[in-house]
Amino acid sequence: MHSPDEFRIRVTAGTDYDPATHVRVHVNDAEPxxxxxxxxxxxxxxxxxxxxxxxDDDAQSSSPYFDTEPHKKNDDTYGISLWFVPKRESKQHGEGEEDKEDQEGIVGSDLQWGNDFDEPLRDRLPPGFGAALRIVKWWIDPGLEGDPYADRPYLYGPALSSFNRVYAALGDESESNERSEEKKKLPLRDGCGLWFGEGGDAGGRAWRESIGCPDEDTDTTTGHGHGGGKARMAWALGAAAKAQWTWQYGKGYGLDFYNGYLDFADLTLRLPGFHLALLRYYASEKAEKTCLRYVLRHRQTGRVYAVVVFSLVRVNKAGETVDEDEGIAEVEDNGDNDDEVDEDKIIEQARQTLSIHDEVHVEASDVD
Structure with missing residues (x-):
C-alpha cells in the first residue's frame, strides 16, 4: 500500500484544456x-x-489566508481565488441579427464552475461514493449537476451559487474616470494575494441590490455582515435569480472557492460524517492521469475561461520526482476496506454533523 508521503501535489493552470499550454501555479504565493x-x-x-x-524550492507550506476568518473557523484546507474579467468575443451574425446577451455579458445560468475528467471514473469510484455525492448536492452545493459515471465524467454548478464569495467591481459612474480606474486595481492583501469579501464596490453593491441579490451574510447576534455568501448562494439557486444576473464584459469579479473537504496533506476526502482515504483508488499506473480539474466555463458555448489542475506526482525517498516511465504500481487491496457500505448510515451521520455546524439543507425542489 502506498503512503501519502510518496506523493506531492502539482498545480498547473491555463485558459484551455491542453496541458501543453498550462503553466505552473506557485501554491501559497501572494503574487497572483x-x-x-x-x-x-x-x-x-x-x-x-x-x-x-x-x-526542493522555497514554496510556502501554508498561507496567512488560512489564519483569517472564515477559513480558520471552517478549518479550510484549500482555496482557489480568481479575479475574472470577461470580454466579448467577436461572433458572426447574419444581417440584422444581434444577440442581446452577448452584447452585455454572460447570463447567470451560463457561467459554470466545477470538475470534469477526460477518462471514465466509474471503475475507480470508491465504496460510499453515492452517499458522498448526495451529501455534496444536498447540503454543500445543491446547484451541482452532472454524470460521474459517464465516459467523460463531470460535475458543474452555476458559478453564482458555487463560489463561496462573489465580489462585483462595476465602478461608480458618478466618480471621476481617474478614481474609477483606481478602483479596478486587483484587491490584494499583504501575504495572501487576492482578497475580497462578499458584495462589491459601490457600483457592484448598488447593482446587486437592484436585482434583489443579497449582499454579505448577517450575523444574527451582532446584526453585522461578516463577508460570507450563503445568502447569495441560496438566492442564486432559483432560475429567476440567475436570469437577472449578468457577468458584464469588461468588469471585474472576485470569485473565491474554498472548503475543508479535501485534505491534500494525507490525500483524504473529509465530508461531514464521512472520511475516505483516496490514495488506494487513484494511485494507479501513471500519476499524470490522477488529477482533479477545476474549470470555469460557458455552459452553452463550451468556452473555457480558466482550468486549474491538481495532479498527483510520485517522489522517491530523496524527495525527487519519479520519472513517468517508471510508472506507479497498482495499489493492492489488502482487505482493510469493506466494500459493503451503509450509505443510509453515512447520510444520517452527515445530517447530525451538519446540524451541529448550522449548515443549510436545501431541498431539490428549491433548485431551478
Missing part, C-alpha cells in the same frame, strides 16, 4: 498568476494548507 484567453482575463491564487511542493 495572470492568464489571458479569448474569453477574458483571469488572475489566480491557489492556497493549500500543509502544502508539500514537488520541488
Amino acid at each position: 498568476l495572470r492568464l489571458s484567453g479569448p474569453g477574458g482575463d483571469v488572475w489566480l491564487n491557489v492556497r493549500i494548507k500543509n502544502y508539500r511542493s514537488e520541488r
Whole structure:
C-alpha cells in the first residue's frame, strides 16, 4: 500500500484544456498568476494548507489566508481565488441579427464552475461514493449537476451559487474616470494575494441590490455582515435569480472557492460524517492521469475561461520526482476496506454533523 508521503501535489493552470499550454501555479504565493484567453482575463491564487511542493524550492507550506476568518473557523484546507474579467468575443451574425446577451455579458445560468475528467471514473469510484455525492448536492452545493459515471465524467454548478464569495467591481459612474480606474486595481492583501469579501464596490453593491441579490451574510447576534455568501448562494439557486444576473464584459469579479473537504496533506476526502482515504483508488499506473480539474466555463458555448489542475506526482525517498516511465504500481487491496457500505448510515451521520455546524439543507425542489 502506498503512503501519502510518496506523493506531492502539482498545480498547473491555463485558459484551455491542453496541458501543453498550462503553466505552473506557485501554491501559497501572494503574487497572483495572470492568464489571458479569448474569453477574458483571469488572475489566480491557489492556497493549500500543509502544502508539500514537488520541488526542493522555497514554496510556502501554508498561507496567512488560512489564519483569517472564515477559513480558520471552517478549518479550510484549500482555496482557489480568481479575479475574472470577461470580454466579448467577436461572433458572426447574419444581417440584422444581434444577440442581446452577448452584447452585455454572460447570463447567470451560463457561467459554470466545477470538475470534469477526460477518462471514465466509474471503475475507480470508491465504496460510499453515492452517499458522498448526495451529501455534496444536498447540503454543500445543491446547484451541482452532472454524470460521474459517464465516459467523460463531470460535475458543474452555476458559478453564482458555487463560489463561496462573489465580489462585483462595476465602478461608480458618478466618480471621476481617474478614481474609477483606481478602483479596478486587483484587491490584494499583504501575504495572501487576492482578497475580497462578499458584495462589491459601490457600483457592484448598488447593482446587486437592484436585482434583489443579497449582499454579505448577517450575523444574527451582532446584526453585522461578516463577508460570507450563503445568502447569495441560496438566492442564486432559483432560475429567476440567475436570469437577472449578468457577468458584464469588461468588469471585474472576485470569485473565491474554498472548503475543508479535501485534505491534500494525507490525500483524504473529509465530508461531514464521512472520511475516505483516496490514495488506494487513484494511485494507479501513471500519476499524470490522477488529477482533479477545476474549470470555469460557458455552459452553452463550451468556452473555457480558466482550468486549474491538481495532479498527483510520485517522489522517491530523496524527495525527487519519479520519472513517468517508471510508472506507479497498482495499489493492492489488502482487505482493510469493506466494500459493503451503509450509505443510509453515512447520510444520517452527515445530517447530525451538519446540524451541529448550522449548515443549510436545501431541498431539490428549491433548485431551478
